[in-house]
Amino acid sequence: MEKTIGRMSLYRRLLLDIEKRGASHVYSHELARVAGIGAAQVRRDLMTMGFSGSPSKGYHVADLIGHIGTAIDPPEQQRVALVGVGNLGRAILAYFHGRRPKLAIVAAFDDDSAKVDKVVHGCRCHPLRAMSEIVPALDITVGIITVPAESAQDIADRLVNLDIKGILNFAPAALRVPPGVFVDTMDITTALEKVAYFARKGR
Amino acid sequence: MEKTIGRMSLYRRLLLDIEKRGASHVYSHELARVAGIGAAQVRRDLMTMGFSGSPSKGYHVADLIGHIGTAIDPPEQQRVALVGVGNLGRAILAYFHGRRPKLAIVAAFDDDSAKVDKVVHGCRCHPLRAMSEIVPALDITVGIITVPAESAQDIADRLVNLDIKGILNFAPAALRVPPGVFVDTMDITTALEKVAYFARKGR
Numbered sequence: 001m002e003k004t005i006g007r008m009s010l011y012r013r014l015l016l017d018i019e020k021r022g023a024s025h026v027y028s029h030e031l032a033r034v035a036g037i038g039a040a041q042v043r044r045d046l047m048t049m050g051f052s053g054s055p056s057k058g059y060h061v062a063d064l065i066g067h068i069g070t071a072i073d074p075p076e077q078q079r080v081a082l083v084g085v086g087n088l089g090r091a092i093l094a095y096f097h098g099r100r101p102k103l104a105i106v107a108a109f110d111d112d113s114a115k116v117d118k119v120v121h122g123c124r125c126h127p128l129r130a131m132s133e134i135v136p137a138l139d140i141t142v143g144i145i146t147v148p149a150e151s152a153q154d155i156a157d158r159l160v161n162l163d164i165k166g167i168l169n170f171a172p173a174a175l176r177v178p179p180g181v182f183v184d185t186m187d188i189t190t191a192l193e194k195v196a197y198f199a200r201k202g203r
Numbered sequence: 204m205e206k207t208i209g210r211m212s213l214y215r216r217l218l219l220d221i222e223k224r225g226a227s228h229v230y231s232h233e234l235a236r237v238a239g240i241g242a243a244q245v246r247r248d249l250m251t252m253g254f255s256g257s258p259s260k261g262y263h264v265a266d267l268i269g270h271i272g273t274a275i276d277p278p279e280q281q282r283v284a285l286v287g288v289g290n291l292g293r294a295i296l297a298y299f300h301g302r303r304p305k306l307a308i309v310a311a312f313d314d315d316s317a318k319v320d321k322v323v324h325g326c327r328c329h330p331l332r333a334m335s336e337i338v339p340a341l342d343i344t345v346g347i348i349t350v351p352a353e354s355a356q357d358i359a360d361r362l363v364n365l366d367i368k369g370i371l372n373f374a375p376a377a378l379r380v381p382p383g384v385f386v387d388t389m390d391i392t393t394a395l396e397k398v399a400y401f402a403r404k405g406r
Contacts, residue, residue, distance in 0.1 A: 002397065009396040013375045017353050036377020078399050087324075091294025095391065103399050121290075141402045144395070150220050166402025168395050172216045174239020182401035184394050188298065191387050192347070192371050193212040194205065196281050196306050198385035199344045199369025 005072055007045055010035055012068045019061050027058035073102050079140045081164075083155050084147035085110035085125050088170055088188075092144060093121040105144070107134050128158075135162040142166045149173040156183075208275055210248055213238055215271045222264050230261035276305050282343045284367075286358050287350035288313035288328050291373055291391075295347060296324040308347070310337050331361075338365040345369045352376040359386075 014034050018026055028046070032039035046052070046059065051067050053059035080096075082089055085108050096105055108125040110116065115125045126134055134140070143159040145152050145167060152171035159167060160177055169175055169185040177183055217237050221229055231249070235242035249255070249262065254270050256262035283299075285292055288311050299308055311328045313319065318328045329337055337343075346362040348355050348370060355374035362370060363380055372378055372388040380386055 002401070005397050005400045006393050009393040010375060010390065013352065013392065021353075034377065036379075072396065072400055074399065074403055078403060080395070080399070087294050087297035091290050091297075092391070094290035094294075096395070099392075100396075103396065142395075142399050149216065150224075164402070166398035166400075168398045172213060173237065176239075182398055184398050186389055186391065186394055187213065188295070188389065189216065189302075190209050190212040191389055192283070192299070192345075193275065193303075193306065194208050195369035195371045195385055195387050196277065196283070196345050197208050197275055197369075198205070199367070200277055200281060 004045060004048070007035070007037065007041075008049075008068050008072050011042070011045070012065055012072075015061055015065050015068070019065065024061055025053075025058045026061055026064075028053065030058070077101065078103050078142065079107075079138055080105045080142040080144060081107045081109065081131070081135055081138075081140045081159075082123070082144040082146060083109045083128070083131075083159070084145060084151075085112070085115045085120055086146060089144075089146035090120055092146060092170075093123050097121045097123070103142075106138050107140065109134075131158060132162060135159070135164065140164065142168070145169045145171055145175075147171055207248060207251070210238070210240065210244075211252075211271050211275050214245070214248070215268055215275075218264055218268050218271075222268065227264055228256075228261045229264055229267075231256065233261070280304065281306050281345065282310075282341055283308045283345040283347060284310045284312065284334070284338055284341075284343045284362070285326070285347040285349060286312045286331070286334075286362070287348060287354075288315070288318045288323055289349060292347075292349035293323055295349060295373075296326050300324045300326070306345075309341050310343065312337075334361060335365060338362070338367065343367065345371070348372045348374055348378075350374055 028043045029039040032042040049071050082105050093105060105123050108123045109128050109131055110125055111128050116127050118125050143164045145155050147155055149171045152173040153175055156167060156175045160181055166182045169183055172187045175183050231245045232242040235245040252274050285308050296308060308326050311326045312331050312334055313328055314331050319330050321328050346367045348358050350358055352374045355376040356378060359370060359378045363384055369385045372386055375390045378386050
């Protein structure tokens, strides 16, 4: 299930690119090629969603984009808080600013007085102590953690206590959360060190 | 092998935190807990590297950090190029600036004239056409791709032609590379959409 949702999100982004280039239809094997996924898997995923293409023209791009949105997007805006407005936090605010109207980062938290009460890429930065008030007030259900590793578990605990149900964690720390809370960790340093290691050995 | 290198990189970062807090020794079960990995796996990994701890005091932290460095770090500085100096590219430059002396981003590339010849977080930005000269001149072996999805394959092809052997790709695109080139893709948008989906369903 987790992987299916990931693929749907990927298909949609690729379909938006295809649409931007002016194509109205796409064959499953074309979508499969840009996605780096087998064509049979793509067809199975789309069929599971109840979507079918025409054998002669392929899938209708705009319809398919809409269909995926219905399947994976929230019916109403879903709100996200970001904790830790360092370089990475700021980049993520900039990256998502205005990109997904239904999935919006509506509050940032950091205790650095130079950041508190500033608006960073469209998002206001509050002190950490304001989390307990703002997270429920804005009906925030998702947290992004971009603090250093040593603070990550503490922040995760606070988010979970505020009824956050999903966390995207960029700190190199394995977060412990109760059942019912979904965590995904993206560790950029480890990824770069790994790529560098294999680049060296491959030479 | 790929996973072992990833774990070594993670252990080191956690050990650097532990060292910063003033501890000289650590037990495998403590390291395992913060890493979110089984203690038996941690002991196996360290044993594979020929490193052993004392049953009464655990592992010597500073020695273990050195040992991991010898195993996974390049003997000399390994150089990285970043292509695409947008929000995410800038954040990655800021994040790695001065962080790993042996793994340095030494050149950035972007065709935006507002960025060319500027120094961004300690790294000079060059036009894309300069890649073919600068990548070999600086002996760059690793590339980071932070361009939009539709340009990612073209950039990957150019990097591979310049003898780059490892690519960390942030574009939501499945890159096709020849054997001997290692690619890792980190797709932040898909990760956030997935987390948001499960946060919604978990409620």
